[in-house]
Amino acid sequence: MTDAATNVAEREIDRTQMQVSDEVAIQVENMNKWFGTFHVLRDIDLTVYRGERIVVCGPSGSGKSTLIRCINRLEEHQQGKIVVDGIELTSDLKNIDKVRSEVGMVFQHFNLFPHLTILENCTLAPIWVRKTPKREAEEIAMHFLEKVKIPEQALKYPGQLSGGQQQRVAIARSLCMKPRIMLFDEPTSALDPEMIKEVLDTMIELAEEGMTMICVTHEMGFAQAVANRVIFMDAGQIVEQNEPKEFFNNPQSDRTKLFLSQILGH
Amino acid sequence: MSDTHAQTVRFVRQEMMPERAPPIREAGAVKWLRENLFSSWLNAILTLVSLYAVYYILSHVLPWMVFGIWDANSLTECRAVRDELYGENASVACWAVLADRWQQLMFGFYPSEFYWRPVLAVVVFLVALGPILFSGFPRQAIWFSAASPFLMYLLLWGGTIWGPLVVIVGFVIGVVAFQLLAKVAGNIVGGLASIILPILFWLFAAGPLASALAAALPIGLTFVPSDDFGGFMLSFIIGIAGITLSLPLGILLALGRQSDLFIINKVSVAFIEIIRGVPLIVWLFTASLLLNYFLPPGTNFDLMLRVIIMVTFFASAYIAEVVRGGLAALPRGQYEAADALGLDYAKSMRLIILPQALKISIPGIVNTFIGLFKDTTLVVFIGLLDPIGLSNAIRATTDWNGIYWELFVFIGLLFFICCFGMGRYSLWLERKLQTGHR
Numbered sequence: 237m238t239d240a241a242t243n244v245a246e247r248e249i250d251r252t253q254m255q256v257s258d259e260v261a262i263q264v265e266n267m268n269k270w271f272g273t274f275h276v277l278r279d280i281d282l283t284v285y286r287g288e289r290i291v292v293c294g295p296s297g298s299g300k301s302t303l304i305r306c307i308n309r310l311e312e313h314q315q316g317k318i319v320v321d322g323i324e325l326t327s328d329l330k331n332i333d334k335v336r337s338e339v340g341m342v343f344q345h346f347n348l349f350p351h352l353t354i355l356e357n358c359t360l361a362p363i364w365v366r367k368t369p370k371r372e373a374e375e376i377a378m379h380f381l382e383k384v385k386i387p388e389q390a391l392k393y394p395g396q397l398s399g400g401q402q403q404r405v406a407i408a409r410s411l412c413m414k415p416r417i418m419l420f421d422e423p424t425s426a427l428d429p430e431m432i433k434e435v436l437d438t439m440i441e442l443a444e445e446g447m448t449m450i451c452v453t454h455e456m457g458f459a460q461a462v463a464n465r466v467i468f469m470d471a472g473q474i475v476e477q478n479e480p481k482e483f484f485n486n487p488q489s490d491r492t493k494l495f496l497s498q499i500l501g502h
Numbered sequence: 503m504s505d506t507h508a509q510t511v512r513f514v515r516q517e518m519m520p521e522r523a524p525p526i527r528e529a530g531a532v533k534w535l536r537e538n539l540f541s542s543w544l545n546a547i548l549t550l551v552s553l554y555a556v557y558y559i560l561s562h563v564l565p566w567m568v569f570g571i572w573d574a575n576s577l578t579e580c581r582a583v584r585d586e587l588y589g590e591n592a593s594v595a596c597w598a599v600l601a602d603r604w605q606q607l608m609f610g611f612y613p614s615e616f617y618w619r620p621v622l623a624v625v626v627f628l629v630a631l632g633p634i635l636f637s638g639f640p641r642q643a644i645w646f647s648a649a650s651p652f653l654m655y656l657l658l659w660g661g662t663i664w665g666p667l668v669v670i671v672g673f674v675i676g677v678v679a680f681q682l683l684a685k686v687a688g689n690i691v692g693g694l695a696s697i698i699l700p701i702l703f704w705l706f707a708a709g710p711l712a713s714a715l716a717a718a719l720p721i722g723l724t725f726v727p728s729d730d731f732g733g734f735m736l737s738f739i740i741g742i743a744g745i746t747l748s749l750p751l752g753i754l755l756a757l758g759r760q761s762d763l764f765i766i767n768k769v770s771v772a773f774i775e776i777i778r779g780v781p782l783i784v785w786l787f788t789a790s791l792l793l794n795y796f797l798p799p800g801t802n803f804d805l806m807l808r809v810i811i812m813v814t815f816f817a818s819a820y821i822a823e824v825v826r827g828g829l830a831a832l833p834r835g836q837y838e839a840a841d842a843l844g845l846d847y848a849k850s851m852r853l854i855i856l857p858q859a860l861k862i863s864i865p866g867i868v869n870t871f872i873g874l875f876k877d878t879t880l881v882v883f884i885g886l887l888d889p890i891g892l893s894n895a896i897r898a899t900t901d902w903n904g905i906y907w908e909l910f911v912f913i914g915l916l917f918f919i920c921c922f923g924m925g926r927y928s929l930w931l932e933r934k935l936q937t938g939h940r
């Protein structure tokens with residue numbers, strides 16, 4: 237295996253719960269998006285089934301971030317259809333908020349709320365969106381903070397944590413909403429190498445529990461270990477998608493080959 | 503040939519060094535003096551020159567202040583006492599003017615038998631301020647703060663208690679209307695109803711209702727008209743009302759200016775630019791003179807109220823720009839994270855964006871408040887008797903004709919204490935809200 241895989245746990249991955257069902261989680265049909273006159277996403281068709289772990293990769297500027305940001309409507313698409321969890325994304329604000337509360341998102345730069353403690357970061361959305369009682373929300377938050385292995389930091393502020401810890405808090409914060417789908421936008425690319433592993437470990441555990449995930453990442457080791465599908469994007473289009481093994485060992489498109497040779501360094 | 507010295511490469515420490523105190527030249531007062539005052543020849547000379555300058559000023563000002571005369575009934579008397587005590591033409595202050603006229607400087611022409619009312623209003627104000635400015639008060643205390651404006655109005659102006667109570671009823675109608683309608687017809691309908699219904703109530707029902715209640719149950723305090731208000735009381739009323747009203751209005755304007763909704767955006771921009779682009783004194787003249795042409799004849803629209811509205815508008819335009827700076831300073835990620843968690847606009851603003859933006863804006867906001875408070879002295883030009891206006895009036899009397907330093911020193915000192923206090927509070931608040939290094 238390549239050295240890009242070194243960041244991923246050496247341990248065996250537990251695949252018992254990693255099952256893809258026939259239920260559609262996300263349906264993107266013929267979707268197009270422009271930034272002004274710039275055609276950033278072109279005829280995107282993508283069906284994600286519940287339980288899938290999809291890794292999206294591609295060169296910088298290819299539209300990966302824009303694609304997953306369309307799925308929870310941080311960006312608006314101009315053509316085509318996006319249905320998440322049976323709810324179609326239109327300009328209806330109620331639907332948008334409903335989708336957003338079902339879809340968790342983790343950002344490259346964490347985006348924790350610096351004026352709130354870690355615990356408050358995690359309980360805010362459950363209390364104000366889900367109307368969970370405060371006590372219960374705190375219990376849930378502590379549960380997930382334990383899961384990402386930083387319960388002792390609960391009363392600190394984000395500014396007092398390391399990057400890796402902050403990113404794990406960001407994951408816990410999303411999980412507190414009990415999302416059915418998680419989106420990751422380059423969650424490890426702002427981190428120092430020694431912190432990347434702790435975040436990837438958390439993501440792997442999430443995958444082991446059967447979470448539906450779409451991850452934009454260049455951690456190919458992670459892709460090989462847990463993804464069931466790898467999507468390669470270039471120039472706003474889906475150029476190639478395949479199972480990880482096939483994708484890495486036998487890429488079809490020239491663009492994919494070029495990209496892989498650059499990223500894997502040979 | 504190797505590329506390092508054999509001796510420099512290998513090193514192993516045998517025993518660890520204990521902690522030691524720094525050398526005497528590096529600690530305490532000596533170090534401070536050396537670093538700050540005498541670090542070089544130039545610095546030493548500057549220090550000595552400055553010391554002499556400070557000495558020179560103080561040696562003249564301090565005796566003038568300290569030996570000032572407190573006991574006299576007029577400037578002539580004051581001078582007689584001075585000549586007797588310190589000799590002809592000695593330079594000492596005549597504080598007696600303050601002793602003689604402090605009531606006027608404080609309260610204007612407010613009836614002296616009711617001085618307890620403004621004093622009590624100040625106490626109410628300070629108590630109400632506690633839960634707003636500092637954490638650690640019981641939660642219910644905020645209700646007292648909410649009721650305090652009405653209480654203070656009643657104390658200051660007097661009249662029946664029914665006026666303020668009926669105004670409160672209007673607010674209650676607004677809240678109830680919102681809660682009932684928002685569930686049935688949505689937030690927008692509820693929001694509109696919560697604004698329109700109270701206004702209708704105040705315009706048409708409040709007056710008759712208050713009069714009827716007052717006729718049936720005449721409870722209240724003796725009415726004092728605004729014309730009698732003056733001195734620092736006037737400055738405080740205008741300043742405090744302006745400050746408390748301009749903050750929420752300014753925040754709304756800042757959000758409006760950021761809004762994607764065309765009309766709201768343009769109205770906010772126009773309001774801010776027009777209000778900010780014209781001197782306050784022009785707005786004050788507008789309030790005092792021009793409005794009379796536009797208002798239906800016979801309406802009695804209190805001048806003080808008009809001034810408060812103008813000052814509030816003026817300050818809120820500045821606050822809006824300060825807050826907009828704070829909003830712009832927040833990274834986009836904060837908005838996106840709030841959105842991604844499913845928080846709606848109102849909640850993400852209230853819980854995520856505004857707390858951070860306001861924290862960034864604290865220095866600018868307090869700066870605006872201080873400016874507003876000092877600008878209240880401009881009302882002297884439209885004939886209100888603020889401390890400056892009163893000092894002019896005092897100097898126009900035969901008793902105190904010719905005195906000016908003492909009055910202005912006093913007025914300046916009181917303003918300074920208030921503004922300095924606000925500045926200190928803002929520093930304290932900034933430190934308190936500091937949450938780790940970002």
Ligand SMILES: Nc1ncnc2c1ncn2[C@@H]1O[C@H](COP(=O)(O)OP(=O)(O)OP(=O)(O)O)[C@@H](O)[C@H]1O
Pocket residue numbers: 271274276294295296297298299300301302303
């Ligand atoms: N708000 C925007 N306005 C205009 N153009 C944008 C905007 N956001 C992104 N773009 C452009 O759209 C293209 C796709 O951006 P996107 O962020 O989706 O790329 P990406 O694949 O995530 O790249 P990276 O790997 O660098 O994150 C880029 O060319 C970018 O310059």
Ligand SMILES: [Mg+2]
Pocket residue numbers: 300301302421422
């Ligand atoms: Mg990106």
